[in-house]
Amino acid sequence: RRGTPESSDPASNDSPGEEEEEEEDAAAAAQQQQFGKKRDFVVEPTTITWHNITCVLLDKADKVSKVLLQSVNGEAKAGRLLAIMGPSGSGKTTFLNVLAGQLPASARLRINGSIMINGHPFSSMKHRLAYVRQEDLFFSQLTVRETLSLAAELQLPRTWKSKAKDRYVDELLYRLGLVTCADTAVGDAKTRGISGGEKKRLSIACELIASPSVVFADEPTTGLDAFQAEKVMETLRKLAQEGHTVVCSIHQPRGSIYSKFDDLVLLSSGALVYAGPAHDHALMHFAELGHTCPEHMNPAEYFADLISVDYSSSETEAATKEKIAGLVDAFAQKAAKLNHSFLYGANKAEEEMKVEIQPPQSVAIQRGSWWRQFRLLLRRAWMQVTRDKVTNKVRGNMALTSALIFGSIFWRMGHSQTSIQDRMGLLQVAAVNTAMAALTKTVNVFPTERLIVQREQAKGSYALTPYLVAKLVAEAPVSAAFPLMFGAILYPMARLHPTLGRFSAFSGIVMVEAFAASAMGLTVGAIAPSTEAALALGPSLMTVFIVFGGYYVNSENTPTIFRWIPEVSLIRWAFQALSVNEFKGLKFQGTNTFDLRDGDQVLERLSFGKSTVRGAITQEARIALFWYWLTYVLLKRNKPRYQALESPTAAVDPVN
Numbered sequence: 326r327r328g329t330p331e332s333s334d335p336a337s338n339d340s341p342g343e344e345e346e347e348e349e350d351a352a353a354a355a356q357q358q359q360f361g362k363k364r365d366f367v368v369e370p371t372t373i374t375w376h377n378i379t380c381v382l383l384d385k386a387d388k389v390s391k392v393l394l395q396s397v398n399g400e401a402k403a404g405r406l407l408a409i410m411g412p413s414g415s416g417k418t419t420f421l422n423v424l425a426g427q428l429p430a431s432a433r434l435r436i437n438g439s440i441m442i443n444g445h446p447f448s449s450m451k452h453r454l455a456y457v458r459q460e461d462l463f464f465s466q467l468t469v470r471e472t473l474s475l476a477a478e479l480q481l482p483r484t485w486k487s488k489a490k491d492r493y494v495d496e497l498l499y500r501l502g503l504v505t506c507a508d509t510a511v512g513d514a515k516t517r518g519i520s521g522g523e524k525k526r527l528s529i530a531c532e533l534i535a536s537p538s539v540v541f542a543d544e545p546t547t548g549l550d551a552f553q554a555e556k557v558m559e560t561l562r563k564l565a566q567e568g569h570t571v572v573c574s575i576h577q578p579r580g581s582i583y584s585k586f587d588d589l590v591l592l593s594s595g596a597l598v599y600a601g602p603a604h605d606h607a608l609m610h611f612a613e614l615g616h617t618c619p620e621h622m623n624p625a626e627y628f629a630d631l632i633s634v635d636y637s638s639s640e641t642e643a644a645t646k647e648k649i650a651g652l653v654d655a656f657a658q659k660a661a662k663l664n665h666s667f668l669y670g671a672n673k674a675e676e677e678m679k680v681e682i683q684p685p686q687s688v689a690i691q692r693g694s695w696w697r698q699f700r701l702l703l704r705r706a707w708m709q710v711t712r713d714k715v716t717n718k719v720r721g722n723m724a725l726t727s728a729l730i731f732g733s734i735f736w737r738m739g740h741s742q743t744s745i746q747d748r749m750g751l752l753q754v755a756a757v758n759t760a761m762a763a764l765t766k767t768v769n770v771f772p773t774e775r776l777i778v779q780r781e782q783a784k785g786s787y788a789l790t791p792y793l794v795a796k797l798v799a800e801a802p803v804s805a806a807f808p809l810m811f812g813a814i815l816y817p818m819a820r821l822h823p824t825l826g827r828f829s830a831f832s833g834i835v836m837v838e839a840f841a842a843s844a845m846g847l848t849v850g851a852i853a854p855s856t857e858a859a860l861a862l863g864p865s866l867m868t869v870f871i872v873f874g875g876y877y878v879n880s881e882n883t884p885t886i887f888r889w890i891p892e893v894s895l896i897r898w899a900f901q902a903l904s905v906n907e908f909k910g911l912k913f914q915g916t917n918t919f920d921l922r923d924g925d926q927v928l929e930r931l932s933f934g935k936s937t938v939r940g941a942i943t944q945e946a947r948i949a950l951f952w953y954w955l956t957y958v959l960l961k962r963n964k965p966r967y968q969a970l971e972s973p974t975a976a977v978d979p980v981n
């Protein structure tokens with residue numbers, strides 16, 4: 326059952342009567358006052374049980390080189406907050422990823438074991454699981470409310486009226502304590518937005534849209550100050566109290582955070598040291614083994630010290646490893662003796678609940694039509710590009726400054742013989758500057774945007790084509806504005822071919838070139854693993870196209886193997902189009918017989934004699950389309966892949 330406030334039920338919104346609407350509004354207002362006081366969402370109780378989860382890393386000879394998880398058993402229950410704790414490198418994130426079915430695939434990894442959800446195989450629960458990742462990624466210029474509203478538009482069933490969706494979003498804002506920052510932009514490194522804790526709670530809110538029963542959160546307090554960490558954990562505790570099954574990994578929580586946990590899984594070097602209720606049960610378990618937590622000490626700190634290997638000397642290392650091995654054995658024996666039933670102190674009511682639980686229903690997101698997806702994504706892309714004042718200001722300043730600098734250097738070129746070289750130099754500079762500005766802007770932002778899009782696509786929110794088309798349409802006017810501004814200042818300053826038609830063609834050429842460079846930036850951003858890598862790869866690739874841009878080297882003089890490069894160089898076609906546009910019909914003064922008297926002779930020298938502006942722009946447009954197409958293919962192919970869980974029978978013996 327999708328957890329919605331009653332008044333938000335689509336069925337209740339279908340009748341348009343005014344009276345009913347008023348009643349609805351009154352009900353909604355009354356409900357808003359109650360937010361946070363009672364449980365507004367009904368969540369299907371979900372129990373996850375895992376047995377013998379083993380994860381190993383294989384070497385080149387397919388032998389086990391490292392055991393990441395070793396025979397981990399346990400259970401996460403509805404209405405409880407389970408924390409996975411352990412020292413750094415103990416396997417917390419690996420384990421959480423395995424439980425959520427989102428361990429990145431690797432040929433060197435093997436996972437075995439079984440995970441059941443309400444007694445059913447894990448795979449049938451695809452859309453019921455929410456995974457809040459460590460990094461919070463958003464479109465920086467959208468406000469908190471806009472971010473959530475868009476997610477609601479893309480994920481909630483189409484039968485919902487927009488009023489119902491708005492209420493749903495309002496309720497989420499209340500539940501997650503985001504009301505005060507609802508109309509603040511999310512922000513990024515350039516523009517200050519909401520705080521780190523608010524971002525984390527927004528991530529949780531976005532994950533809750535599809536009304537999942539289970540919420541996984543990977544180190545949700547990392548990078549937050551104590552106050553924000555407390556608020557985030559309080560949010561997760563509330564979700565558990567509302568009936569969600571909440572599982573989070575956490576490094577070393579403060580005492581006040583530890584007190585919020587219901588259950589605990591303690592891992593050390595991938596082995597299970599304890600699984601069961603937090604607090605008294607856990608303290609008693611370790612006390613029985615001779616490790617009593619001092620009265621006023623934070624149990625989380627005590628456990629962390631107890632299960633960490635001390636590498637300060639070989640003796641301490643051996644001693645702590647032996648102690649931990651003893652704790653792992655003791656827990657395994659105790660669990661086996663009690664047939665795991667003591668883990669959570671299963672009581673009768675819970676046993677009864679287990680029987681009542683139905684197989685999970687499929688809640689696959691029903692996407693709207695292509696046009697609807699396009700419209701929504703266009704709005705988002707438009708808001709992102711037009712509101713990003715800092716980036717637009719920098720781009721505008723760069724276009725203005727470089728136009729003024731080059732305009733001053735090539736100030737009012739005449740028609741002497743030496744002006745021929747100056748003109749060629751200026752046209753090459755214009756082509757390179759336009760391409761570089763468009764490329765760097767794109768590679769700076771696209772790798773991060775790609776991750777957001779991949780996450781949204783993994784949820785099935787929309788298809789790739791409406792996203793890409795919407796992005797292109799929204800960004801086109803802004804992307805065109807800067808090269809046009811550059812050209813409009815540079816052209817008269819340098820006194821290039823002074824007719825309106827030639828100026829218009831010049832503007833058109835730099836605009837198409839900017840689109841092609843931006844498209845190339847998208848491809849680079851789609852393959853590079855990070856922004857840093859994209860910023861290294863993009864300009865290097867562009868340098869090759871600059872070298873074969875028609876000015877520095879004549880491709881006929883280069884080895885045959887390189888002769889195709891000018892055909893695909895966006896700099897070459899832009900330079901060629903700019904040259905034809907500039908030199909055709911231009912006369913030069915000359916005194917010697919070997920002087921070039923008109924532009925056609927110059928074009929012959931450049932091997933552009935038979936070329937036309939239209940032909941070169943068409944080639945440039947083809948290159949732009951090629952890069953767009955390649956981006957599409959790469960995004961389609963490079964979906965995140967997750968490691969499959971193999972059955973327990975196929976288990977790899979971690980000892981061998």
Ligand SMILES: Nc1ncnc2c1ncn2[C@@H]1O[C@H](COP(=O)(O)OP(=O)(O)OP(=O)(O)O)[C@@H](O)[C@H]1O
Nearest residue numbers: 382393411412413414415416417418419420431576
């Ligand atoms: N794909 C992989 N290839 C190689 N080693 C891996 C892989 N995944 C995990 N590991 C190793 O497994 C161990 C556990 O990693 P994991 O990230 O799960 O630990 P963690 O407890 O979450 O650590 P931290 O608290 O520092 O984030 C680490 O030693 C890590 O280097």
